[in-house]
Amino acid sequence: MSQTILNLKNVSIYQEHQLVLSDINLDVYKGDFIYFIGKTGSGKSSFLKILYGDLPLTEGTGSIVDYDLTTLKDKDIPYLRRKLGVVFQDFKLLPDRSVKENLVFVLKATGWIDKQEMEDQIQEVLTKVGMANFASKMPHQLSGGEQQRIAIARALLNDPELILADEPTGNLDPQTSLEIMEVLRKINANGKTIIMATHDYALLLKYPSKTLKFEEGKVFEVVQKTV
Template sequence: MLVDYQKVNIYQDERLILKDVDLQVNEGEFIYIIGKVGSGKSSLLKTMYCELDIDREDAKKASILDVDITDLKRSHVPELRKQMGIIFQDFQLLHDRTVALNLKFVLGATGWTDREKINRRIEEVLARVGMLEKKDKMPSELSGGEQQRIAIARALLNNPKVIIADEPTGNLDPETATSIVQLLQDTCKNNTTVIMSTHNIQMIEKFPGTTYKCVNGMFKRENEEEIKAEAKSEIIETTAEVIKAESEEVEAENRIAEAEEA
């Protein structure tokens, strides 16, 4: 089992944000974690890659890749992270070097030394995400979607057992977001587990997986009917926001026209 959380309490700055989290994840699963901003999604993911600690007294069990993370020394965290791929909403690429050198930096930091193997691996992962022709570009020369593809390539470098993606489509337009989730789904088909937080319920309908929700300090599994209801609510809210924005734009144009006539 890749993730085994039993009765885990998660704190942020000594404030309990999720209580009694139960989560078991196996190889090849695609897991969505949904919830509003501040509900605990990111904090939960941070515990998985040991950015946020779980104390022994706050969990019946908390293991990642068969490692008890309640008793893990900080010096052993890098070794555990080598088996993971981590993707962030803001990409976190190094902007002072090319795409290829971004990936080379990660390989060097994780123990790769053979230049030929390093170059071959970089080309393999870039080809896999459809970005091989961009290897000599600087991050600033890439679109948001392209940068996120590079971030996914970076996450794949060490053949991770699990990819943890924190709102990977949050800053992307709908079409680009769809292509990113499709890429993650394809990765999952190669038996790499994906755990992804998102606020995009409609995306979950398009690319099904196992869905959990952070709400009111609790962590619960969502069924298909609940997801459909939330997707419908999301569409209604989005439509209302568009109508409001269009109405405000018309009002502003009318005020400008009245001012010009006066």
């Protein structure tokens, strides 16, 4: 039986007391690759914020990587985020630190101590995203696609059970977007579960997978050819 990574029942999501989404029921299993699609403001980012503990779940029930979202305490959130990898549209790299220093910062913040273990882990994740020789580069020396590869490497540092990618190709040209998708699909093929919010319908056609549409306060699965 497939391992459940995420389970939501009768969930409604509020942002500043405003109802954003209602009646969400969703199961995500280990190894899934799921797209979230919908217009800007349709609730995709709010949904992801619920999943990584940035918004509280106040209506319905939910669990993610064995954490109960309805009883999640502030002190639990750092531990939850160690089991998640989050990739943002704007990379969120620290501009005054090299690629390696960016990754060391995350490892130290999540409890790593041994220098050799950190060194080995950084080399491993950079190799996975095709950036093994870029550890000493500064973010401004990298293209947008290279920065996003580093952001994906950062998301992989703690060997997360689930990767949440919020518009990871949103700031990239079409060719670079395809390259980033190849990286994500390869990671998924190696067993990682990925949820990806996107506006890029061309990617959905090229790399079809389960797709959830956000529209008029609801979330529903769509058949690929009707997207």
